[in-house]
Amino acid sequence: xxxxxxxxxxxxxxxxxxxxxxxxxxxxxxxxxxxxxxxxxxxxxxxxxxxxxxxxxxxxxxxxxxxxxxxxxxxxxxxxxxxxxxxxxxxxxxxxxxxxxxxxxxxxxxxxxxxxxxxxxxxxxxxxxxxxxxxxxxxxxxxxxxxxxxxxxxxxxxxxxxxxxxxxxxxxxxxxxxxxxxxxxxxxxxxxxxxxxxxxxxxxxxxxxxxxxxxxxxxxxxxxxxxxxxxxxxxxxxxxxxxxxxxxxxxxxxxxxxxxxxxxxxxxxxxxxxxxxxxxxxxxxxxxxxxxxxxxxxxxxxxxxxxxxxxxxxxxxxxxxxxxxxxxxxxxxxxxxxxxxxxxxxxxxxxxxxxxxxxxxxxxxxxxxxxxxxxxxxxxxxxxxxxxxxxxxxxxxxxxxxxxxxxxxxxxxxxxxxxxxxxxxxxxxxxxxxxxxxxxxxxxxxxxxxxxxxxxxxxxxxxxxxxxxxxxxxxxxxxxxxxxxxxxxxxxxxxxxxxxxxxxxxxxxxxxxxxxxxxxxxxxxxxxxxxxxxxxxxxxxxxxxxxxxxxxxxxxxxxxxxxxxxx
Numbered sequence: 001x002x003x004x005x006x007x008x009x010x011x012x013x014x015x016x017x018x019x020x021x022x023x024x025x026x027x028x029x030x031x032x033x034x035x036x037x038x039x040x041x042x043x044x045x046x047x048x049x050x051x052x053x054x055x056x057x058x059x060x061x062x063x064x065x066x067x068x069x070x071x072x073x074x075x076x077x078x079x080x081x082x083x084x085x086x087x088x089x090x091x092x093x094x095x096x097x098x099x100x101x102x103x104x105x106x107x108x109x110x111x112x113x114x115x116x117x118x119x120x121x122x123x124x125x126x127x128x129x130x131x132x133x134x135x136x137x138x139x140x141x142x143x144x145x146x147x148x149x150x151x152x153x154x155x156x157x158x159x160x161x162x163x164x165x166x167x168x169x170x171x172x173x174x175x176x177x178x179x180x181x182x183x184x185x186x187x188x189x190x191x192x193x194x195x196x197x198x199x200x201x202x203x204x205x206x207x208x209x210x211x212x213x214x215x216x217x218x219x220x221x222x223x224x225x226x227x228x229x230x231x232x233x234x235x236x237x238x239x240x241x242x243x244x245x246x247x248x249x250x251x252x253x254x255x256x257x258x259x260x261x262x263x264x265x266x267x268x269x270x271x272x273x274x275x276x277x278x279x280x281x282x283x284x285x286x287x288x289x290x291x292x293x294x295x296x297x298x299x300x301x302x303x304x305x306x307x308x309x310x311x312x313x314x315x316x317x318x319x320x321x322x323x324x325x326x327x328x329x330x331x332x333x334x335x336x337x338x339x340x341x342x343x344x345x346x347x348x349x350x351x352x353x354x355x356x357x358x359x360x361x362x363x364x365x366x367x368x369x370x371x372x373x374x375x376x377x378x379x380x381x382x383x384x385x386x387x388x389x390x391x392x393x394x395x396x397x398x399x400x401x402x403x404x405x406x407x408x409x410x411x412x413x414x415x416x417x418x419x420x421x422x423x424x425x426x427x428x429x430x431x432x433x434x435x436x437x438x439x440x441x442x443x444x445x446x447x448x449x450x451x452x453x454x455x456x457x458x459x460x461x462x463x464x465x466x467x468x469x470x471x472x473x474x475x476x477x478x479x480x481x482x483x484x485x486x487x488x489x490x491x492x493x494x495x496x497x498x499x500x501x502x503x504x505x506x507x508x509x510x511x512x513x514x515x516x517x518x519x520x521x522x523x524x525x526x527x528x529x530x531x532x533x534x535x536x537x538x539x540x541x542x543x544x545x546x547x548x549x550x551x552x553x554x555x556x557x558x559x560x561x562x563x564x565x566x567x
Contacts, residue, residue, distance in 0.1 A: 004016065004024070004025045007025065007026075007027045007084070008027050008028060010027060010029075010086060011029065012029060012086050012087060012088050013026075013027070013029045013030035013032075013033060013069070013086075013087045013088065013089070014026060014027045014029065014030055014084065014085065014086050014087070015030055015044065015071070015084075015085040015087070016076055016082055016083070016084055016085070017044050017082065017083055017085065018080065018081065018082050019080065019081030019082065020043075021043050021044050021045060022040070022041045022042065022043055022044070023038055023039075023040060023041065023042050023043075023044055023047070024040060024082055025040070026038070030087075033064060033065070033067065033089070034047075034064075035065060044085075047064065048062040048063060048064045048069075049063045049064065050062055050063035053073075058072065058073045058074075059071070059072060059073070060072075060073060060085065060087075062087070067089055068089065068090060069087045069088065069089055069090070070087060070088060070090055071085040071086065071087035072085070072086050072087070073085055074086070114132065114134050115134045115135060116134075117134055117136055118136060119136060119209050119210060119211045119212075120133070120134065120136040120137035120139075120140045120141075120209070120210030120211075120212075121133060121134045121136070121137070121207065121208070121209060121210075122137060122148070122207075122208040122209075122210060123205055123206070123207050123208070124153060124167050124205065124206050124208070125204070125205060125206075126171070126202070126203045126204060126205070126206075127152070128152050128153045128154060128165070128167050128168065128171070128206075129150065129151070129152050130148045130149055130150060130151050130152070130153070131149075131205065132149070133145040133148050133149065136210075137210060139212075140187065140189060140210055140212045141161070143161065153165045153167045153168065154168075163181045163182065164179050164181050164191075166178070166179050166191045166192070166193035166208055167193055167206045167208060169193065170193040170194070170195050170203070170206050171195075171203060171206065174195060174203065175195065176192065176193065176194045176195070177192070177193050178190065178191065178192040178193075179191050180213070187212055187213075187214050188212075188213040188214060188217070189210055189211060189212055189213060190210075190211045190213050191208055191209070191210050191211075192208065192209045192211075193206050193207070193208045193209075194206070194207050194208075194209075250283075250286060250290060251429045251432045251433050251436060252429075253428045253429050253432050254426035254427075254428040254429045255428075256421050256425070256426050257420075257421075257426055257429060260287070260418055260420065261287070261290065263418070264287060264290055264291050264294070264418070265290075265294050267291070267416055268291050268292075268294040268295040269294075269295050269296055270416075271387050272415045272416050273368060273387070273388045273389070273390070273412060273413050273414075273415045273416065274288070274291065274387075274388075274389040274390070274415070274416045274417075274418065275353075275389075275390050275391070275392075275396075275413045275414050275415070275416070275417045275418070276288060276389065276390070276391040276392075276417075276418045276420065277391070277392060277393075277396075277417065277418065277419045277420070278391075278393060278418075278419060278420035278421070278422070279393055279420075279422045279467055280393045280466065280467065280469070281466050281467035281468050281469030281470060282420040282421070282422060282423065282467045282468060283420060283467075283468050284351070284391040284393075284420060285305065285349065285351060285391070287418060287420065288303075288305075288347070288349045288389045288391065289303060289349075291347070291389060292346070292347045292349075292389075295347070295387075297345060297346050297347055297387060298346075300345040300346065301343060301344060301345030301346020301347070301385075301386075302342060302343055302346040302347075303343075303346055303347050303349065304339050304342050304343035304346065304347070304348050304349065305349040305351060306319065306320065306339050306348065306349065306350055306351065307351045307352055308350055308351065308352045308353055308354075308355045308356045309351075309352035309355035310352070313357045313360075316356075316357070316360060317359075317360055317363070317376060318336070318338065318376055319338060319339060320338050320339050320340060320360065320363075320364075321338040321340060321363065321373050321374065321375055321376060322335070322336050322337045322338030322340075322341055322373075322375045322376070323335055323336055323338075323375050323376035323377050323378075324375050324376065324377035324378045325377075335375070335377075337375075338373065338375065340367065340373045340384055340386055341373070341382070341384060343386045344384050344385055344386060345385055345386075346386065346387075347386070347387045347388075347389055348386050348387070348388055348389070349389045349390075349391070350364075350388065350389070350390045350391070351390075351391050351392075352391070352392055352393075353390040353391065353392050353396075353413065354392040354393075354394040354396060354399060354404075354405060358404075358406065361405070361406045361409050362406070364409060365406065365408060365409045365412060367384070367386070367388075368388065368409075368412045368413075369412070371383060371384065371385070372384060388413070390413045396410055396413075396414075397410070422464070422467055423464040423467045423468060423471065424463045424464055427460060430459065430460050430464075430471070431456065431459075431460060433468060433471055434451065434456065434459055434471070434475065437471065437472050437475035437476070438450070438451065438475060438479065441475060441476050441479040441480075442479060445479060445480060447479060448485060449478070449479045449482060449485055449486075449487055450485065450486055450487065451478075451486075451487050451488075452486050452487065452488045452489075454488065454489050454552075455487060455488055455489050455491075455492070457511060457512075457515075458489060458492070458496075458512065459471075460511075461510075461511045461512055462496070474493075474496075477493065478491055478492075518549065518553075519553045519555075521539070522535075522546075522549055522550060522553060522555055523553075523555060525538060525539060526550070526555050532546045532547055532550070
């Protein structure tokens with residue numbers, strides 16, 4: 001045991017404390033650091049602003065007056081329990097300890113990051129020996145993470161736990177390597193190994209990231225479903241936009257046409273047969289196309305139109321049903337699909353169905369009943385998925401009574417009938433149709449033509465025996481042939497208007513008849529009276545009305561000329 005005097009010979013700051021950490025003595029070296037004399041029995045922890053004891057290493061770090069100290073603790077007197085604290089001032093050691101604490105914190109944070117990563121983290125040294133893993137590897141492989149620690153990847157491959165070693169590839173190629181493999185549980189995983197180099201450029205560690213691709217595959221599947229649903233909604237939005245009042249020449253201002261197209265939209269996805277009746281040129285093919293465009297069949301199949309009256313009867317069967325190789329002389333050696341096959345999953349529009357020969361009516365009936373066709377020259381029927389829309393301008397029921405059309409086929413076609421009224425019975429559509437065609441042909445021929453009011457009145461009152469087709473043809477003719485920008489009555493073809501300004505029809509439209517009578521009365525008044533006031537008085541109307549009417553019929557100049565001559 002040292003005496004208290006002996007502590008003076010120790011060339012370091014020394015403090016002797018009792019069992020309760022009370023100061024017993026200190027040497028001159030320690031005293032040189034103290035700003036004032038310390039009384040015996042003072043607790044040493046109150047002397048220093050920081051007093052941290054490490055019980056494992058018996059080292060104490062302390063701070064006094066801005067200076068750092070480290071003390072080594074030894075027994076001084078075992079009987080009294082006093083201890084000898086030998087210390088030294090060291091700024092470097094304090095800096096190292098601070099750095100050590102920082103590194104500990106960083107290491108703890110890094111461990112937390114690795115442990116909480118959703119992907120598996122697998123770290124080995126340059127020999128392939130497992131150094132560290134995280135808990136995610138247990139979820140991916142089903143094996144506790146502790147099992148891997150200290151084991152070489154080669155041993156894990158031999159035991160069947162790993163299929164391929166990305167670690168060995170990284171060591172060989174000295175770069176990041178990725179491989180896709182299934183582990184022993186059957187899960188598809190993506191392994192990406194990345195080398196960590198030391199200052200000498202040697203590989204020190206290999207960090208492998210293990211991602212469970214089954215989760216990604218599920219996400220991709222869900223994403224694909226979402227995209228498909230998005231495309232479906234997009235198509236539906238486009239379909240809804242296209243179902244506006246006016247679409248590709250469709251005008252539904254009249255209540256009759258509005259009701260027809262509302263019904264057509266409602267039955268578009270009902271695979272029942274449709275029969276469209278109406279005069280020539282009323283727009284039967286437009287309605288058929290509208291039903292197709294608003295149906296799901298537009299996404300899967302085609303809209304195929306066949307004019308039954310335009311194809312010779314002896315060729316119509318092969319056109320509709322197709323034929324096999326060598327079915328007849330001149331047939332294509334490979335055979336040919338018919339219109340029914342071409343319209344599979346779509347719609348076949350049979351225009352002028354009344355012109356279909358009786359022999360083919362039987363075959364059409366079989367298609368409607370059985371949903372199958374048989375090519376010419378074939379012995380085997382073929383299933384098809386086709387919706388039939390038929391149209392005619394003839395009275396089918398009268399043809400049934402006369403024996404020209406099969407009754408059973410008529411009722412098969414007459415499931416959803418539409419009767420499109422002629423244009424003369426839906427005059428509300430005439431002016432919008434005129435504007436539609438005028439805009440279309442102005443754009444087509446790069447013109448800016450427009451109709452005057454009188455011509456519009458005439459067109460509105462006209463009966464249009466050729467319906468929309470006749471109206472469209474006349475609009476194009478007027479736009480092309482009229483010399484002036486404003487198209488008037490004088491530009492009408494002779495077929496519509498004669499030199500006496502009367503319509504060539506057995507029945508004159510009421511409005512036009514009124515105008516004709518009005519003009520003749522005004523002509524008589526101009527010849528008899530000298531001014532517009534006299535005319536207004538005679539006709540029992542206002543003078544401004546007379547002036548306006550005279551200008552309308554271009555009789556104002558005649559009135560002035562008559563007055564000048566003194567009549």
